[in-house]
Amino acid sequence: MSPSSVLRLQPGSKAPDFTLLDDQGNDVSLTSAIGPKGLVLIFYPGDLSPGCTVQLCSIRDDWSKFQQAGITVYGINHADADSHRLFRTTHSLPFPLLVDTDREISKAYGALHSFLGFHLIKRTVVGIDNQGKILFYMHGMPKDSDILKTFSLT
Numbered sequence: 001m002s003p004s005s006v007l008r009l010q011p012g013s014k015a016p017d018f019t020l021l022d023d024q025g026n027d028v029s030l031t032s033a034i035g036p037k038g039l040v041l042i043f044y045p046g047d048l049s050p051g052c053t054v055q056l057c058s059i060r061d062d063w064s065k066f067q068q069a070g071i072t073v074y075g076i077n078h079a080d081a082d083s084h085r086l087f088r089t090t091h092s093l094p095f096p097l098l099v100d101t102d103r104e105i106s107k108a109y110g111a112l113h114s115f116l117g118f119h120l121i122k123r124t125v126v127g128i129d130n131q132g133k134i135l136f137y138m139h140g141m142p143k144d145s146d147i148l149k150t151f152s153l154t
Helices: 003-006 050-061 063-070 081-091 105-109 144-153
Strands: 017-024 027-029 038-042 069-078 095-101 113-116 118-121 124-129 134-140
Touching: 017 081, 038 050, 038 095, 050 063, 050 069, 050 081, 063 069, 063 144, 069 105, 081 095, 124 144
Parallel strands: 038 069, 069 095
Antiparallel strands: 017 027, 017 095, 038 124, 113 118, 124 134
16 A cells, blocks of 8 residues: 555545454454444554553443444554454454454554564554544544544434
């Protein structure tokens, strides 16, 4: 994917399609993942790392709010299914984690950066409506309430 296509990834643009395996070995595509109201993808650097644990456990703690809003959630990074299962089990994460070993989906969503020749996942949260359009796009760790508020405005 060219850098110019990543720059167009913003609210209102069409979300890039994907099919990835989840931590249980199931195929998950963009269209199969979208809940009644939408989908949140959380690109995060590493399983069991301190910042990622805080971010994903925050979603876990607000899980009922996401469910009530009809929004599905998936975490995504380059770790394998075994690492994802350990992370989910250790922290009782109620949502699946997707395996992006080659980092192509992370790249397509603008959640990849290079540092000293390494391609690293940049913490990125993407909210997608039930029609496949991006509603929310932010690098970092936005508040769950800000993510949810975006969906309530549609």
